[in-house]
Amino acid sequence: MDAAVADLAAALIENPPESVRAITSLMAAALVNSPTEQLAAERTAQIGLLRAMMRAG
Amino acid sequence: MTTLAHQSTAIDHDLLRRGHVALRHDGAVLTVTLNRPQVRNAQLPATWEALANIGSQVPDEVRVVIVCGEGSSFSAGLDRSAFDPSPGSLLTRLATATTPVADEAIAGFQLAFSWLSDPRFVSIAAVAGHAIGAGFQLALACDLIVVARDAQFRMAEVGLGLVPDLGTSAPKRRSGSASPWRAFRWPNWTPPSPIWPPR
Numbered sequence: 153m154d155a156a157v158a159d160l161a162a163a164l165i166e167n168p169p170e171s172v173r174a175i176t177s178l179m180a181a182a183l184v185n186s187p188t189e190q191l192a193a194e195r196t197a198q199i200g201l202l203r204a205m206m207r208a209g
Numbered sequence: 210m211t212t213l214a215h216q217s218t219a220i221d222h223d224l225l226r227r228g229h230v231a232l233r234h235d236g237a238v239l240t241v242t243l244n245r246p247q248v249r250n251a252q253l254p255a256t257w258e259a260l261a262n263i264g265s266q267v268p269d270e271v272r273v274v275i276v277c278g279e280g281s282s283f284s285a286g287l288d289r290s291a292f293d294p295s296p297g298s299l300l301t302r303l304a305t306a307t308t309p310v311a312d313e314a315i316a317g318f319q320l321a322f323s324w325l326s327d328p329r330f331v332s333i334a335a336v337a338g339h340a341i342g343a344g345f346q347l348a349l350a351c352d353l354i355v356v357a358r359d360a361q362f363r364m365a366e367v368g369l370g371l372v373p374d375l376g377t378s379a380p381k382r383r384s385g386s387a388s389p390w391r392a393f394r395w396p397n398w399t400p401p402s403p404i405w406p407p408r
Contacts, residue, residue, distance in 0.1 A: 166368065167367045167368050168367075168368075168369075168370040170370060171366070171367045171368075171369075171370045171371055171372055172367065174372045175367055175372045175373070175378070178372060178378040179378060181378075182378045182379065182380055185379075185380070186380075187323075187376075187379045187380055190376075190378055190379035190380065191316070191319050191323070191376055191379050192312075193378075194315075194319075194372065194373070194374040194375075194376070194377075194378060194379070195311075195312050195315040195316060195319075195374060196312075197372050197374070198303075198315060198371060198372055198374040199303070199304075199308060199311045199312065199315070201370055201371050201372060202300060202303050202304035202311075202371065203304050204370070205300075205304065205369075205370050205371070206301070206304040206305065
């Protein structure tokens with residue numbers, strides 16, 4: 153169990169924090185959003201992340 | 210920015226060819242095959258346009274839709290050309306487009322996946338080998354996933370600083386709420402084999 157949790161934590165840390173925050177927010181929003189709202193939320197998150205990625209080069 | 214045609218009136222076989230998608234209709238079963246095995250069925254915008262076209266034309270008698278990949282992999286995800294830093298690449302165009310244009314383009318891409326939860330039929334992803342990124346999302350768009358012993362799943366988007374945006378986090382229309390599939394949608398999650406459908 154400890155190893156599995158440590159592996160999971162390590163995998164999460166490997167990912168860019170902005171995208172982890174974004175996907176965590178999306179997962180939370182999925183509980184209350186309609187499918188249409190959730191698809192729009194995915195698009196909004198992705199456009200913001202793409203622009204940030206472009207700015208960072 | 211090219212957007213997908215949201216309305217069509219017939220299967221566009223030229224579009225299927227450009228999107229590297231093969232279609233077989235046999236009575237109640239429709240089989241959709243990603244047919245680009247030389248690059249592990251990497252997906253192009255034309256692939257999504259072809260899938261959306263199929264989704265808009267599913268005959269009423271179809272009860273089951275099977276989605277699979279030709280060759281050893283289901284799909285390695287978005288084609289590498291999308292990640293090229295050149296101005297013409299897909300991700301660069303999306304990042305530099307105005308918000309309404311980028312939003313409309315991604316909404317078009319989502320149509321390639323959302324039709325797979327149409328309640329008129331049950332969709333099955335048959336996953337062998339790699340299901341990476343958009344490949345993983347395509348499998349998750351289906352109602353059921355049958356997994357080969359060599360299947361490998363990875364939500365590569367998050368590692369690239371992006372999110373899966375092809376409907377993966379959206380609740381299934383059929384249930385009308387966040388479904389048990391939600392547990393399968395975390396990045397880098399490796400499912401057991403086989404996966405059985407949520408009750």
